[in-house]
Amino acid sequence: xxxxxxxxxxxxxxxxxxxxxxxxxxxxxxxxxxxxxxxxxxxxxxxxxxxxxxxxxxxxxxxxxxxxxxxxxxxxxxxxxxxxxxxxxxxxxxxxxxxxxxxxxxxxxxxxxxxxxxxxxxxxxxxxxxxxxxxxxxxxxxxxxxxxxxxxxxxxxxxxxxxxxxxxxxxxxxxxxxxxxxxxxxxxxxxxxxxxxxxxxxxxxxxxxxxxxxxxxxxxxxxxxxxxxxxxxxxxxxxxxxxxxxxxxxxxxxxxxxxxxxxxxxxxxxxxxxxxxxxxxxxxxxxxxxxxxxxxxxxxxxxxxxxxxxxxxxxxxxxxxxxxxxxxxxxxx
Amino acid sequence: xxxxxxxxxxxxxxxxxxxxxxxxxxxxxxxxxxxxxxxxxxxxxxxxxxxxxxxxxxxxxxxxxxxxxxxxxxxxxxxxxxxxxxxxxxxxxxxxxxxxxxxxxxxxxxxxxxxxxxxxxxxxxxxxxxxxxxxxxxxxxxxxxxxxxxxxxxxxxxxxxxxxxxxxxxxxxxxxxxxxxxxxxxxxxxxxxxxxxxxxxxxxxxxxxxxxxxxxxxxxxxx
Ligand code: SF4
Ligand code: SF4
Numbered sequence: 001x002x003x004x005x006x007x008x009x010x011x012x013x014x015x016x017x018x019x020x021x022x023x024x025x026x027x028x029x030x031x032x033x034x035x036x037x038x039x040x041x042x043x044x045x046x047x048x049x050x051x052x053x054x055x056x057x058x059x060x061x062x063x064x065x066x067x068x069x070x071x072x073x074x075x076x077x078x079x080x081x082x083x084x085x086x087x088x089x090x091x092x093x094x095x096x097x098x099x100x101x102x103x104x105x106x107x108x109x110x111x112x113x114x115x116x117x118x119x120x121x122x123x124x125x126x127x128x129x130x131x132x133x134x135x136x137x138x139x140x141x142x143x144x145x146x147x148x149x150x151x152x153x154x155x156x157x158x159x160x161x162x163x164x165x166x167x168x169x170x171x172x173x174x175x176x177x178x179x180x181x182x183x184x185x186x187x188x189x190x191x192x193x194x195x196x197x198x199x200x201x202x203x204x205x206x207x208x209x210x211x212x213x214x215x216x217x218x219x220x221x222x223x224x225x226x227x228x229x230x231x232x233x234x235x236x237x238x239x240x241x242x243x244x245x246x247x248x249x250x251x252x253x254x255x256x257x258x259x260x261x262x263x264x265x266x267x268x269x270x271x272x273x274x275x276x277x278x279x280x281x282x283x284x285x286x287x288x289x290x291x292x293x294x295x296x297x298x299x300x301x302x303x304x305x306x307x308x309x310x311x312x313x314x315x316x317x318x319x320x321x322x323x324x325x326x327x328x329x330x331x332x333x
Numbered sequence: 334x335x336x337x338x339x340x341x342x343x344x345x346x347x348x349x350x351x352x353x354x355x356x357x358x359x360x361x362x363x364x365x366x367x368x369x370x371x372x373x374x375x376x377x378x379x380x381x382x383x384x385x386x387x388x389x390x391x392x393x394x395x396x397x398x399x400x401x402x403x404x405x406x407x408x409x410x411x412x413x414x415x416x417x418x419x420x421x422x423x424x425x426x427x428x429x430x431x432x433x434x435x436x437x438x439x440x441x442x443x444x445x446x447x448x449x450x451x452x453x454x455x456x457x458x459x460x461x462x463x464x465x466x467x468x469x470x471x472x473x474x475x476x477x478x479x480x481x482x483x484x485x486x487x488x489x490x491x492x493x494x495x496x497x498x499x500x501x502x503x504x505x506x507x508x509x510x511x512x513x514x515x516x517x518x519x520x521x522x523x524x525x526x527x528x529x530x531x532x533x534x535x536x537x538x539x540x541x542x543x544x545x546x547x548x549x550x551x552x553x554x555x556x
Binding site: 059138182 | 378379380381420423459471472
């Protein structure tokens with residue numbers, strides 16, 4: 001998958017699409033296989049980038065287990081009182097019990113920088129279905145499999161015994177423990193849809209046309225074009241060593257203003273170091289490439305890269321996985 | 334160690350660690366050791382546990398009884414927090430297991446080997462019920478069922494008392510331990526301290542060699 005961070009509006013439609021489809025069963029209430037966070041920010045789970053895991057110099061690096069609070073508990077609201085208790089005028093919707101101090105995307109829209117040069121962008125994340133999956137390699141029960149046919153990384157819940165080494169080892173903290181079922185769970189890349197030629201729910205539902213789907217080696221598809229041909233999309237935290245298969249087109253920010261309020265092109269609004277810390281040094285090449293391709297289109301020339309990113313034709317974003325899910329009769333097994 | 338013969342008892346009764354059947358059982362103090370780091374199955378686990386103590390429970394008291402039908406083990410050990418049900422991601426349940434050879438050549442240190450299985454009777458404190466497991470090598474364990482082995486644990490005053498039991502013989506083609514009164518078998522025990530993050534191969538165990546268990550013959554008069 002490729003996600004174009006320039007187009008994400010932080011609407012969380014992807015998050016809810018995933019939630020409605022996959023994480024409504026018991027023990028899944030705190031699970032958000034798709035998250036969208038404001039960056040810079042502490043992320044979901046809180047401070048996950050400081051939790052270790054993955055590989056360092058090719059060697060397994062120990063990691064931490066995020067707590068449920070780090071993810072953000074599923075709060076209970078006083079729906080009864082507000083909607084059915086006849087107190088709609090006097091009571092407002094609020095969390096029941098203890099006042100929460102964290103939740104998914106808790107630091108929404110805080111960002112960084114000083115007015116008028118403040119900045120932020122949204123970072124949607126799913127499991128990266130890594131080529132070198134730390135989760136899979138950490139499991140002593142061989143309960144995690146990377147499917148030969150499509151590369152999807154799946155947990156076999158019949159083999160899982162709830163040991164959570166995968167959760168420690170995944171540097172992206174994209175494994176959730178189900179305390180009711182006592183097994184680990186994670187994004188399944190909508191494999192039942194993919195098998196039927198239907199793109200992932202997060203991708204199809206995205207109003208921003210942020211998410212491209214397809215096989216990496218399909219030279220007709222958008223992934224190969226964006227990642228390999230144009231080299232315009234990069235993995236998040238490549239230094240974690242898991243070789244992710246989700247790639248990001250990095251965000252280009254609007255220009256800075258100087259003290260007089262004039263446009264100041266001498267420095268970027270989002271500091272280069274920050275983007276390098278997320279996507280590695282190649283991010284600067286991508287930003288330069290995007291700027292030059294944008295300049296081309298401004299001059300009236302054609303740019304295949306810009307055409308791809310604009311995604312004029314919605315279905316072209318799905319690398320052949322463009323079947324309408326409404327044409328399929330789905331059976332829950 | 335001896336598995337004392339006791340008069341025919343209801344399984345439910347034997348699962349109570351205070352049942353009369355246990356009064357005459359005696360029991361033995363076993364020293365436990367941590368499983369070696371090098372035997373942990375994945376590089377991640379080895380990296381995570383390098384320099385950390387494995388096997389926080391150092392001693393367990395074990396007794397065994399059988400009534401000609403059922404063999405029961407009672408394990409007791411000190412555990413500070415056993416009463417707490419794990420509810421967060423970094424909290425793990427305590428656990429205990431008895432392991433028996435399915436065939437005499439099976440090595441205990443590697444939990445069996447291909448073709449020579451071991452049979453584990455596994456109890457976990459998270460109300461999961463007990464598991465009947467066979468393994469033919471590290472990491473190969475497979476749950477046969479969750480009915481045949483029965484386990485019950487009671488935590489009180491900083492101590493776990495757990496009874497794990499199964500029929501001596503079970504009609505199945507699976508490579509499990511089939512036991513006979515009046516004979517000897519090897520056995521081993523393992524204890525997991527969940528509060529210390531112990532789970533899977535991170536545990537305290539009775540060592541790399543089988544211990545001996547002598548099952549009393551059934552006295553003539555009661556046959
Ligand atoms: S992102 Fe984490 S859970 Fe997903 S495949 Fe990679 S290591 Fe495994
Ligand atoms: S649905 Fe699309 S635009 Fe909205 S938050 Fe998700 S990725 Fe961003």
